[in-house]
Amino acid sequence: GIVQSALCYNPMWPIYNEDGTFNFQGNGYWRIGTDYQHNEILNPVALATLKSDIVDRMAMTGRAFLGYDICKGLSFQTSFGGTFYGAHNDTYSSSELETIGKANYGQKSNPVGYSSSGFYFNWLIENQLTYTRDFGDHSLSAVLVQSAQKETYKGNNVTATDYPNDYNQTIGGGTVNDGDSKTDQWSLASYLARVQYSYKDKYMLSAAIRADGSSRFGKNNRWGYFPSASAAWRISGEPFFQNAEALRWVNDLKIRASYGQTGNFQIGNYKHLATMDGDNYILGTGSGSLANGYKPTNVANPNLTWEKTSMFNVGADLSILDGYLSLTAEYYYANTTDMLLEVPIPHLTGYSTTLMNIGKVNNRGWELSATSQHTFANGISYSLNANWAANTNEVKALGANDTPIITSGSVEHAYYITKVGEPIGSYYLLVQDGIFKNAEELKAYPHFDTTQPGDFRFVDVNGDGVIDTDTDRTIVGNYMPDFTYGFGGSFGYKGLDFSVAFQGVHGNEILNLNRRYLDNMEGNVNGTTAALNRWVSADQPGDGNTNRVNRKQTGNNGRTSTWHIEDGSYLRLQNIALGYTLPAKWTKKFYVEKLRVYVSAQNLVTWTDYSGYNPEVSGSTSALTPGEDYGTYPLAKTYMVGLNVTF
Secondary structure (H helix, E strand, C coil): CHHHHHHHCCCCCCCECCCCCECCCCCCCCCCCCCCCCCCCCCHHHHHHHEEEEEEEEEEEEEEEEEEEEECCEEEEEEEEEEEEEEEEEEEECCCCCCCCHHHCCCCCCCEEEEEEEEEEEEEEEEEEEEEEEECCEEEEEEEEEEEEEEEEEEEEEEEECCCCCCCCCHHHCEEEEEEEEEEEEEEEEEEEEEEEEECCCEEEEEEEEEEEECCCCCCCCEEEEEEEEEEEEHHHCHHHHCCHHHCCEEEEEEEEEEEEEEECCCCCCCCCCCEEEEEEEECCCCCEEEEEEEECCCCCCCCCCEEEEEEEEEEEEEECCCCEEEEEEEEEEEEEEEEEEEECCHHHCCCEEEEEEEEEEEEEEEEEEEEEEECCCCEEEEEEEEEEEEEEEEEECCCCCCCEEEECCCCCCEEEECCCCCCCEEEEECEEEECCCHHHHHHCCCCCCCCCCCEEECCCCCCCCCCCCCCCEEEECCCCCEEEEEEEEEEECCEEEEEEEEEEECCEEEECCHHHHCCCCCCCCCCHHHHHECCCCCCCCCCCECCCCCCCCCCCCCCEHHHEEECCEEEEEEEEEEEECCHHHHHHHCCCEEEEEEEEEEEEEEECCCCCCCCCCCCCCCCCCCEECCCCCCCCEEEEEEEEEC
16 A cells, blocks of 8 residues: 555655656566565555545435324334435556556556445334333333334446556446446344333332344344343432531432343344355366356354343442532443354365354453533633543353464464453464574574574573474463543633543554564665664674564564564544634624634644554454554544534
8 A cells, every 4th residue: 555655665766757757666676586685666656646546425314203192101202214325436547557566667557447336225213112200209211112224235346457548547448347246235123121210319220121133143043132230329319428417528429230231243244144256267178268157155154143241330420529520430340252253264164264153251340530520600611531441351261172263464474362361362473582692692592493693582482492483472462451541621711612632542562564574674675763773793783672684584583473562552632622602792693693613633642652653553353363553544633623603
């Protein structure tokens, strides 16, 4: 992509030639013979300029409802709503943009045009019967809900090549050589029953049961049943509390507890079925002839079912000093069972992974929050808030034999392990322990056969006197933070308002695979200032942690290890805004009830030691391989000027 090309592009290569055309010397010009000296890298400015990618989107949402009061306290409501989302995408790669690879250096490419259109339509119908009555100090509420939801996607795409020139960049300007279409659906049927009871607003009870049936699961286990219950006691409503002189500074105190189950069905459609996809086969004698056919793409699993999370929660809410300060504390303990995971399976099956319900994971932790707000008589107002949360994640079970799940990220040797007793998706790598500064150190410690002074020293984890890329792997961290936090506030004076919000994460690790290129000391791509700390000789060992310049890697320096792990802690100024609301006596002259003008900024500053663009990495969507940065797109700073008008 453009970001990765910009990072790796040698700054000595010019962007433009003398005649104004783009320079493509990075595309193999400096690769001499078969020597591994320079990676082919396309000019990032050319990539941004000569390749167009335009997306048009449209969304519409609507909802209609009808209610009827059957009798005192009993009412019925039905509603129907839908969301339509459509998108159209056109891309075009100019003939002036070279195809990556040394063999293509100095040659125009065959232009490629691509066009796709698709839309989603999601509708939801709900029928709700509600009963609410007060009997003196007693309050009762009961709800019955039936709902049905369905989403349909339809889309198609075509690809064209062999454009005679770059003037007509539509699909019609070339020759269509590929195309595809897709239609899929999912549906959900739900039923809910809930009862809530309160006595004098001091004792509160609630119980509910819901049933959900999803088309995404096998016919044997399509339905999931999820009960819940909660109770709360407002201690501050008791006479003994209200009469206690020492507690008059406490305005409200409530303790609560709850238990409930929730279900997860967020997987792809048709994952429980044995699906087929188109493929080509060569049939006949000699060179044969190409024939269209089909191949299996998924293993059937009629027993695939809901992933369930059972959570117990206790908490307390406290308000003191006439509402100046409010505090909340919660502890939760949650077990997730029948996890929906893509599990590796033997390749002899014809597949590499299959989706199944497997294992059990426990999450437990604390959540604390505090708020303070007040408006003074002179018109000054403020609101302050802070929160802190810590979560511990632990795998409790992985099938009958608790066999660990070992998977790879974007690089084959970027290993992760999911193992009982450890967090899900932990990094499972070699441990890099500095470098060998001289020949004496090299002789004194186990190493790979090709290791030389200046190469990485890896820890002999199992102590057998031999460094091995498999047996010396160990768990070296994970992407889950020790804790998260946030704080902010808002201030107002007459029509002026100001708000700010900070958000932070502490104690997580990131697998920065960008370092495989930017800091590999091979000289085949651009490098970072880490090269200034490299090993040069026994007398100039650098910082003792950065390997030598080495055009052809030795000693497995390029192997993914703890050298690629970085601290992902950060604090971010997430939002800041300043606004002014005009006096009503001015705006009402123009039949405007309220008019506010504002300026704001998002993601303005991030304080972090992470060397990449963004410590909130998103290189993988799998729970088994989190925390990978392999060219994550930078987080955009957003500046806005706006106007809020109410008539």
